[in-house]
Amino acid sequence: MLDGTSPLLRDFWYLALPGAALRPGRIGHKRLLGEPLVIGRTMQGEVFALRDVCPHRGVPLHHGRFDGRELACAYHGWRFGPDGRCRAIPSLTDERDFDVGAVKVRAYPCRELQGNIWVYIGAAERDPKSLPPPPAVPGFEAAVPQFSLSRHFPCHADHAAYGLMDPTHAAFVHTSWWWKKQARRLRRKEKHFEPAPLGWRMKRHRLPPESRIYRLLGDEVTTEIAYSLPGLRVEQIEGNRHSAVSLTAITPIDEQATEVHQVFYWTAGWLAPLRPLLKRFAGTFLEQDLEMVRKQQEGLADGAKLLLIEDADTQAQWFARLKQEWLRAAEAGCDFENPLPAKTLRWHS
Ligand code: FES
Ligand SMILES: [Fe+2]
CATH class of the missing domain: 2.102.10.10 (Rieske [2Fe-2S] iron-sulphur domain)
Known part of the structure; x- marks a missing residue:
């Protein structure tokens, strides 16, 4: 699995x-x-x-x-x-x-x-x-997105999902002059997690002040990130002036290919002129992930096995466990029960 x-x-x-x-x-x-x-x-x-x-x-x-x-x-x-x-x-x-x-x-x-x-x-x-209704983005009931992006990832959906919930790659992959320069000094992170419907949630915490883009929403900016089956990530960012939500949805095309959609909503109307710029920034992020997935495919084609470690890869392990539990419950014809514990994870990133 x-x-x-x-x-x-x-x-x-x-x-x-x-x-x-x-x-x-x-x-x-x-x-x-x-x-x-x-x-x-x-x-x-x-x-x-x-x-x-x-x-x-x-x-x-x-x-x-x-x-x-x-x-x-x-x-x-x-x-x-x-x-x-x-x-x-x-x-x-x-x-x-x-x-x-x-x-x-x-x-x-x-x-x-x-x-x-x-x-x-x-x-x-x-x-x-x-059927239940499709997943809704909280706080933006009747809204349409500010912008959305879709990219074709040449990988199984599991690899796209693991990348999405991987807290330690950003310092190495998502570097650019306008975001964070090449990782030099990693910081110790400690985040609290709790089970959520069909997944888990990284509890609300303050964003570090160097996250310049987030400061558009105010001075005190906090975020909460929920992950759920079958491959959804919803980040709710709250500032003292505005809030924003990003939805990432992983849609398998087949066993070898996946489409990753990212959709952004925010309340700050005055940000509209910045939309093309923000879309470009978000596109750069997604393409950095895509580039790494392409490289990973080279190793996987040569028979690479995954070595998922605590705590950096604990969320990937949770995702695999949830999928397994979902499939087991479906086969047994019983209700899915979330097996995840509340936990604090620590890593350097
Ligand atoms: S009408 Fe569709 S194949 Fe004949
Ligand atoms: Fe990433």
Whole structure:
């Protein structure tokens, strides 16, 4: 389980793409957990996701034409509604008594929340009404993101997740003239953790004063970071003047590739002109992680094994343990119980 290639988790909402990337009347296609999806937005603004395979003779539906109401397959023009039900088969004559509506392509529950499009990947098809809502960013109920970023990581989702919860790489990887110069003097850190729904939380603590970007939110800036299955990180930063939230969502494309989405919200309206600059900074951060993942893949291809140590890698171990527990509970058909303890971790970074 700790080798970074554990099974991908089904029965969760996954962030598929930013809402702004899909205009009314448009479709896009992508793979989530190995499943081919065509994701669209009707003229009325509703989002939907269907299995990207025509049930007639298999042509991916994204090659077809979407008029904002129905998706017509490119091969023989069978038309499907956003619910996946076939609405018309152009070749059928009146003499042929055929129940067109009985033909169906799998529809995945799909919802837009706070400017993100989430798709529920279930082990089996489920009634959307029986599902919990997609993960919400706290404190920004009706908000749309200030900006979001998505990057393709050529690795298993576990490696992207371990990188996300790794507290000791920043001093070596996230260095730049405007953030922190190359690590010279590491400091001792002590952080308190507690279990949280489907994960754990690094309790609220003050950010060090050298974090210049955070000072935009005020003088006294604190943060709290929650990690949860299937691969979500939510950081809530509070200043005495403003607050901000960043959501990072790890979405497996398949066993070898992952999409990492980062979405930012903040209350400081006057920061809007700085948005392009902040987006560039955040993009640089994410690409530094991506670059390291590429390098790590070289070692993994040569048979590298992971050696996860206390306390620096304890969170990666927690993540692996949670996944294991989730899979065990699902197989046994019982409720998931969070096995994590409250703990204080110490490291140099
Ligand atoms: S393959 Fe799609 S309509 Fe025939
Ligand atoms: Fe990082």
